[in-house]
């Protein structure tokens with residue numbers, strides 16, 4: 110990449126200063142260390158920096174940009190609605206809402222035909238939790254998987270499988286049972302006494318824990334739920350709309366959960382929105398709660414003509430371009446390519462979990478993840494780094510928009526091979542040492558982090 114002009118560096122510095130002072134100092138420091146350029150625009154698979162450098166976006170905001178950055182069909186729908194729609198009525202009497210609901214019934218597993226919308230993934234996780242407690246008032250326990258993630262609002266935190274994010278806020282509302290992800294026998298055993306209200310599970314464990322479960326796992330969990338009257342909540346906030354090679358990941362196991370949550374890719378990145386899809390049976394059970402009221406599941410600002418028209422347009426794009434099929438056919442090029450790189454570079458890589466275009470590299474330690482993402486950025490490729498996660502073997506994620514081509518995937522793999530060859534020449538004690546520094550990042554002098562990364566940025570926030 111060309112030398113960065115002084116004015117551009119200064120603008121980058123101003124943005125990072127603001128992020129560091131007013132948002133998240135650690136994240137800002139990491140972005141500074143990675144010499145992350147300021148983004149100016151994005152289109153399809155690419156993010157373009159203010160100095161005109163083009164980056165292939167393999168991070169994709171952890172799954173948001175499935176239909177490509179700035180998808181023209183979704184953008185036009187949003188603009189049309191923006192110019193014509195009335196303000197948000199709580200009753201949402203707008204044709205766009207009805208159109209979305211009808212469309213949802215054609216793509217969701219049969220039987221999931223009641224919808225509550227929310228403004229984020231965490232909000233719809235909470236909606237699901239409320240529905241569960243209304244439908245199973247005599248059971249308070251919730252089963253979750255280690256490493257599971259369902260959002261960070263207080264309600265969503267009660268079912269989070271990542272103690273470092275949950276414990277500071279305890280005691281929280283739900284009585285949790287945590288089992289290892291992928292272990293169906295542990296789920297069966299935990300549900301046996303029929304005291305568990307619901308299982309909250311991602312059909313593919315996302316985040317820095319990225320794990321594809323053993324074949325049949327989701328089917329076995331669903332069967333255990335059916336046998337014990339436990340509700341099965343599938344969190345497809347990351348896996349929805351084709352990313353794993355099926356419209357919804359539960360379809361790999363032919364499972365219909367009681368509640369299915371989806372968000373991220375849902376509006377092509379234009380407006381955050383999520384759907385909590387429930388079976389009529391669960392809603393009927395909730396309605397039998399002695400204190401039931403129809404407003405208990407809804408919120409007042411969750412349905413806007415703008416968000417529903419964006420969602421409708423994005424789903425139509427997914428259908429028109431048959432993106433689940435594209436993920437299924439193109440995905441192996443990425444996942445198998447990453448697995449080959451992992452096999453060639455065992456010094457720093459432990460494997461390459463993935464399905465469809467939900468792919469990653471399991472790294473030996475957090476500094477390997479950081480260094481790969483920094484060097485890949487120098488090759489013009491953004492990857493999904495886990496930033497503040499505190500896990501031993503974080504997975505660096507590759508969640509590209511599905512506008513990605515086979516040639517672009519090959520470019521990513523070639524850059525990764527070059528990155529790993531560079532990294533392999535570094536002694537392991539270097540990455541072990543940097544990992545220790547990352548773990549203590551809050552106490553570390555930021556200038557040292559910048560010096561280690563050869564960044565030109567300053568940190569004075």
Ligand SMILES: Cc1ncc(COP(=O)(O)O)c(C=O)c1O
Pocket residue numbers: 171229230231232234258259260261311315316344345346347372
């Ligand atoms: C599986 C899963 N559930 C829930 C959430 C929370 O979504 P949000 O960040 O929109 O609240 C996320 C976000 O990353 C997620 O990946």
